[in-house]
Amino acid sequence: MITRSTRLNQVAYDIRGKIYEQSQALVQQGHQVLSLHIGDPAPFHFPVPDHIVERMAAHLRDGQGYGDAIGLDEARAAIRAEYSARGIKGIRMEDVYTGNGVSELAMISLQALLNDGDEVLVPTPDYPLWSSAVHLYGGKCVYYRCDASSDWYPDVEDMERHITSRTKGIVLINPNNPTGAVYPAEVLQQIVKLAEKYNLIIFSDEIYDKILYDGAKHTSIAALNTKALCLTFSGLTKNYRIPGFRAGWMVISGNVSAARDYIGGINLLANLRVCSNLPAQYGIKAALEGYQHINDLIAPDGRLQQQRDLCYQKISQIPGLHCVKPMGAFYLFASIDLPKFNLNNDYEFVYTLLTEEKVLIVQGTGFNYYRDDHFRVVFLPEAAYLETALDRIASFLERKRVSKAISVK
Incomplete structure (x- = not known):
């Protein structure tokens, strides 16, 4: 058997x-x-916004071969500009990665980090990609509470109670799947302080960052952080309604100098998958710089x-x-x-x-x-x-x- x-x-x-x-x-x-x-x-x-599909279609032949392991220059430059405009400081081109959706980049980022028994703080409820990836690479999920009584915001005190010497990082999903919560800057600032205090990596899944209601404001936690290492994830899947293109990205910011060895592991895994979907990457610049139909x-x-x-x-x-x-x-x-x-x-x-x-x-x-x-x-x-x-x-x-x-x- x-x-x-x-x-x-x-x-x-x-x-x-x-x-x-x-x-x-x-x-x-x-x-x-x-x-x-x-x-x-x-x-x-x-x-699906026509200008994104048309841009990708126009470059299908340019995407026949392998691309750079961390992504197409024009796509990464557009991502860098987008997140710099959000207030994230010091982003270099080499800090921006494209991937086959956020899923692939989330898995690479955890695979490059975890040894057996290492712990990652994950929200309950969570999007199961994150907990599954932690388990898959030998880690242990330690769940911190998010409750309806507090509008599904993270319980930062509960988060801190679960930190041990084996804790490596904190996963945030903001805006949240499955609850629809959008975290206020005050809560994010508390989490930043926690990450700085315990030298933890912040993994911030922001794939819904433009899908907001009733005047809600989304803040990228990386814009509030300079001392901890922060990995911010998003893509075309939700904001631009194109999940089948599998075009996602990851931006590394904060204390990059202290994470050279870890980032080297990410680069190794990015090279092992050779490259992400190249034709879809041609749609990223058009998406970020074009008309935002989501509004x-x-x-x-x-x-x-x-x-x-x-x-x-x-x-x-x-x-x-x-x-x-x-x-x-x-x-x-x-x-x-x-x-x-x-x-x-x-x-x-x-x-x-x-x-x-x-x-x-x-x-x-x-x-x-x-x-x-x-x-x-x-x-x-x-x-x-x-x-x-x-x-x-x-x-x-x-x-x-x-x-x-x-x-x-």
């Missing part, structure tokens, strides 16, 4: 896990499944904002569900009063909802949340689709509701 590596024992991606596989089986049987489970804009008819989508009358409002309103109206209004990204992370519906945990809720109502969402424990009474909804679908799916959730819960009526004799 051929078995898989034991390094995969703690690696999971429930967004495409067993419940997703069951949804695909239902589709094969002829059922229509309403999918609110993954942050992919393409199936829901979001326009139309997040305006008060924009499609994303309207769908966010619809989703929040309908979820909030269902007795037994509670949520914080998301201020960024395109997810809503809600709690469910399980006993009210005679349900044991979030997995049972999500699985039964799929089998009975043909609506696919993701259980909160799929994001390593420490409680089993939450779920994530994606509000990318058009309003009519979204409304139908949310009405099915309401109908399902109404059927499951346990009566609190007491008969009087």
Whole structure:
């Protein structure tokens, strides 16, 4: 019998896990499944900016061969200018890397760092790429709390309580997936002080940094930091609605001089993969310097904002569900009063909802949340689709509701 590596024992991606596989089986049987489970804009008819695609198409032949391991010069220069304008100081061209999405760069950055048993502080809930990558490379995830009672902001005191001599870094996801929280500068400043105090690397996943609602302001934590090493990640996937191009980037800033050996490890791994998708890199300059269509989508009358409002309103109206209004990204992370519906945990809720109502969402424990009474909804679908799916959730819960009526004799 051929078995898989034991390094995969703690690696999971429930967004495409067993419940997703069951949804695909239902589709094969002829059922229509309403999918609110993954942050992919393409199936829901979001326009891809023409000038980005045209720029990439015009340079397809220029992308036939291998490119530089850390990226195309014009792409990296545009990224450098973008982040310098955000207030991140001292960025050099060699501090900017392109990759096949943030996923690849996140994995490279952790692989180059971790020895067996090293610890990384990861939020709970988290986006499971980060926890899985830590486990995959022999590290240990130590979870710090983010709770609805504080608008899903990181609990910095809890973060500090978990720091040991083996702690190597802190993962931030801001704006956050799955909660939609956007962290205020005051919280980020506290985290910077913590990183400086304990000589920790900050890994800041900012892939949703332009998807903001109700006047929310995004601050790159690297702009507040000079003494700690900071790795900032983003790309074309979400802001520009082009996940299939696999065009991401990473900017290294802060105390670069103290991290030469670590950065050398990143360069080694970048060279081993030879280069990232070269044709897609030609779209980066056009994206960052061109018209920002995302601003139309997040305006008060924009499609994303309207769908966010619809989703929040309908979820909030269902007795037994509670949520914080998301201020960024395109997810809503809600709690469910399980006993009210005679349900044991979030997995049972999500699985039964799929089998009975043909609506696919993701259980909160799929994001390593420490409680089993939450779920994530994606509000990318058009309003009519979204409304139908949310009405099915309401109908399902109404059927499951346990009566609190007491008969009087």
